[in-house]
Amino acid sequence: MKVFELNGDLFEDVEGFYDEIDRLLTKDLTWRTGHNLDAYNDLLRGGFGVHEYGEPIVIRWLNFEKSKRELGADFVQDIIDITTDDRWGHRCTLELC
Numbered sequence: 001m002k003v004f005e006l007n008g009d010l011f012e013d014v015e016g017f018y019d020e021i022d023r024l025l026t027k028d029l030t031w032r033t034g035h036n037l038d039a040y041n042d043l044l045r046g047g048f049g050v051h052e053y054g055e056p057i058v059i060r061w062l063n064f065e066k067s068k069r070e071l072g073a074d075f076v077q078d079i080i081d082i083t084t085d086d087r088w089g090h091r092c093t094l095e096l097c
Helices: 014-025 037-045 064-071 073-084
Strands: 002-007 057-062 092-096
Touching (some): 002 014, 014 064, 073 092
Parallel strands (some): 057 092
16 A cells, blocks of 8 residues: 655645645646645545555655644644545545654
8 A cells, every 4th residue: 555644844834735735646747736625635536646546545644743733623634534534435544643
């Protein structure tokens, strides 16, 4: 299973979070992804040049507590809920470090 490390030291706000997710989960796109929760959900499903559509992945969120402070508990909880709920059509495991 592919492991993607989301390092909380590399972003300080929501826009930076989305930029980092784009860097991790997309490759060689000729268009910009949406920076919102729906687009995040789509990226988790795969098919954007890094992992195949529906391929199980692990997201290891490094420096999670820093991210939670900077992004806000509500936003972070939304991210956790989307990432771990398999009803959305993706198969993700989330590790908070």
